[in-house]
Amino acid sequence: MNTNTGKVTLLSAGPGDLDLLTLKAAKALAAADVVLLDDLANAGIVTLAPQARVIRVGKRGGCRSTPQAFIERLMRRYALKGLHVVRVKGGEALLFGRAGEELAALRGAGIAVEIINGISSGFAAAAGLGISLTHRRHCHGVSFVTAHTEDHGEPDWAALAATRTTLAIYMGMRRIASIASALLASLPADTPAAVVQWAGGVDERRLVTRLDRLATDATSAGFASPAVILVGAAIGESVERVWVEGEPMQGEPLAHEVIAHAA
Amino acid sequence: MNTNTGKVTLLSAGPGDLDLLTLKAAKALAAADVVLLDDLANAGIVTLAPQARVIRVGKRGGCRSTPQAFIERLMRRYALKGLHVVRVKGGEALLFGRAGEELAALRGAGIAVEIINGISSGFAAAAGLGISLTHRRHCHGVSFVTAHTEDHGEPDWAALAATRTTLAIYMGMRRIASIASALLASLPADTPAAVVQWAGGVDERRLVTRLDRLATDATSAGFASPAVILVGAAIGESVERVWVEGEPMQGEPLAHEVIAHAA
Known part of the structure; x- marks a missing residue:
């Protein structure tokens, strides 16, 4: 892996109440350079990532406002610039959603991925x-x-x-x-x-x-x-x-x- | 409900790493008077409850070191003294374990119960x-x-x-x-x-x-x-x-x- 590359954290934002974030999630947000924010996550979560550029990439129900391929490209682009990208997903990232595809895409690009669990x-x-x-x-x-x-x-x-x-x-x-x-x-x-x-x-x-x-x-x-x-x-x-x-x-x-x- | 009674928090301690506790769990521990600690929870969790009296009530596998009825009596006793009891359960309290029985026992005694989710x-x-x-x-x-x-x-x-x-x-x-x-x-x-x-x-x-x-x-x-x-x-x-x-x-x-x- 290129030591100049950044990394992506797939962060489970839990069900809405910011107090239901894990301590690990709060630390990752505090260190984030870029936050990609899901529609279903509480928008107030950005207050925990004061240094980060925030990009909204919500997709709610069948209405795909941001295609999955574009989200994956964004993560790759910023991580390959050496930045710490935090991809915020509502609930638990490993239950539904597209974590499987995102993990495969990031690994295919040789980007380190960290997964942080949350409350579904x-x-x-x-x-x-x-x-x-x-x-x-x-x-x-x-x-x-x-x-x-x-x-x-x-x-x-x-x-x-x-x-x-x-x-x-x-x-x-x-x-x-x-x-x-x-x-x-x-x-x-x-x-x-x-x-x-x-x-x-x-x-x-x-x-x-x-x-x-x-x-x-x-x-x-x-x-x-x-x-x-x-x-x-x-x-x-x-x-x-x-x-x-x-x-x-x-x-x-x-x-x-x-x-x-x-x- | 008697306004002099305390309350019980059923707190999900997650799978071991203290960073996987929720912010809500950390706050409840900081405010706890009594902590009842499950075997499967990370024992280091007591550092987050500096004011609390800590009682170990582990039951691992089939080996019941502390009978369930006794744990329920302990919770009732301290809560009825007006104390904030935090019952720490490994993983997610609402998935396996005996949360169902504990909730029924506490409600039967008119004690307020708060549930804090965690990572299973x-x-x-x-x-x-x-x-x-x-x-x-x-x-x-x-x-x-x-x-x-x-x-x-x-x-x-x-x-x-x-x-x-x-x-x-x-x-x-x-x-x-x-x-x-x-x-x-x-x-x-x-x-x-x-x-x-x-x-x-x-x-x-x-x-x-x-x-x-x-x-x-x-x-x-x-x-x-x-x-x-x-x-x-x-x-x-x-x-x-x-x-x-x-x-x-x-x-x-x-x-x-x-x-x-x-x-």
Whole structure:
């Protein structure tokens, strides 16, 4: 490796609250020359990188404002100038997103890469709900899957349901009705389910319901991306479980079904 | 709630490196009156809690040095005295461990609980291997499961394999041969597999191999708890893949098959 080259840090920015950054992430930001900032990361993160040139390279949902190839070129260009480039990614860089391709591109160019882990929104969602994702009374584990079919194709919902793990579904809000419907073919209608929008951030909103009402309740309460959908018996441990047994809800959601951020 | 009561913070200490603590965790430790310290957490964490009385309550593997009920009583006792109790748990508190029971016990006593997320060892293991857990070329997601049958029973390995997600298996080292054997009934023999011991700590060790040699290679190289086992096509993206195609290894492992911690 050319000793004159810089390096790239793939930095996981966590779910929004800057206090959920790791100490290691804060140190890397303080030393950064260039920061490439993801849309889903808290924009306030730049205050931790006072010396850095900040470039916004967000891509939200299907709307690709900055093509992936261009982001990779930017990282290479600055690193090859000898600069320390910090690529800030929302959540945990190694869970969804394009870290795999970015790592391959950087290694192909002989650039040193450091990876800094962070808190993924599924864990922040569980913290908001006050539950373990894997309560031993209910399950053997938790499966994190993306419903972003363009990137990953359609998950096998029947196979996922058969694992009896808690399901944490990312990027699923646009297809929540079809996801719930697919899961209902394998899971009981009263399986606890939740949606947490902006998990871990100041605008966090949570809704706890059951699988057969998940899509209706989330839609009527105005939940949208970015949000994590959680499904499984372990979700029923939330003390915020407020769905009404028996009759399906009619009309507008009850006000208390949407739970504001607990400061 | 009695305004004279203290509170309990369930604090995720991450995988060992204190720099992987969140800023929020560091602040909670600085303000702690009492710290209950898990065996799997880095003991150096107490330097971040200079005012606190530190009580070690480790339970490693099947060897329960401090019964769960006693830990819960300790938390209640100190919180009801009005103190801020920080319960330090290795990794991510909401993934395995007994957070579910601890949350229920504390709420039952009317004690306020705060949860602080952290980095689970499966993510630190992926960072060590330099891979995304969910490279979109290979999978839809990742499943975290525990092989600790006393707590969670036996996972359905065939169902997990059928999901085509990356598998991150915790507490599986004692049963690695039977786990690999069960997975081989559903997955190809050459499915990439890895073991990362003390992921994210200074003693981190990594081994990358294939499913049919996983148990033999890990055992002969002396890998043991605490370690994460990773299985799936996404693991094959590691540039540390050093297993030899073709003939199974004979005798001692090659020295380069065990990869030391990259500083």
